[in-house]
Amino acid sequence: MNLPTNTKPWIQGMVIGAIATAIIGFGWGGWVTGGSADKRAAVAAHDATVVALASICADRFRAQADSPAKLVELSKVSSWDRGNFIEKSGFAQMPGSKTADSDVARACAESLAAVATPKT
Numbered sequence: 001m002n003l004p005t006n007t008k009p010w011i012q013g014m015v016i017g018a019i020a021t022a023i024i025g026f027g028w029g030g031w032v033t034g035g036s037a038d039k040r041a042a043v044a045a046h047d048a049t050v051v052a053l054a055s056i057c058a059d060r061f062r063a064q065a066d067s068p069a070k071l072v073e074l075s076k077v078s079s080w081d082r083g084n085f086i087e088k089s090g091f092a093q094m095p096g097s098k099t100a101d102s103d104v105a106r107a108c109a110e111s112l113a114a115v116a117t118p119k120t
Helices: 007-027 034-062 067-076 082-089 102-116
Strands: none
Touching: 034 067, 034 082, 034 102, 067 082, 067 102, 082 102
């Protein structure tokens, strides 16, 4: 097949342009594949669920009769163990579930500790 003499540079330019467009689009343009978009959506949904359930956990914790004493007790627990403290208390276990979510317990403990710890 004989191509006109000007065709080869045009084809090379189109190929180089397509490659450059893909590199710029995926590298700096914010383009993503379907798989990474699904992963990002799943992470965002999980984070939103944790935030919503952590506020319910904190409200349930504050509703107990001796919540000021329990908040003091929570503030004495190391920051690494506060999530476990909340998990063991049962407030991170939502109705209908058999176990507590550790992410919810950790977020709940962080929000409660922020209230319990006096700011200096």
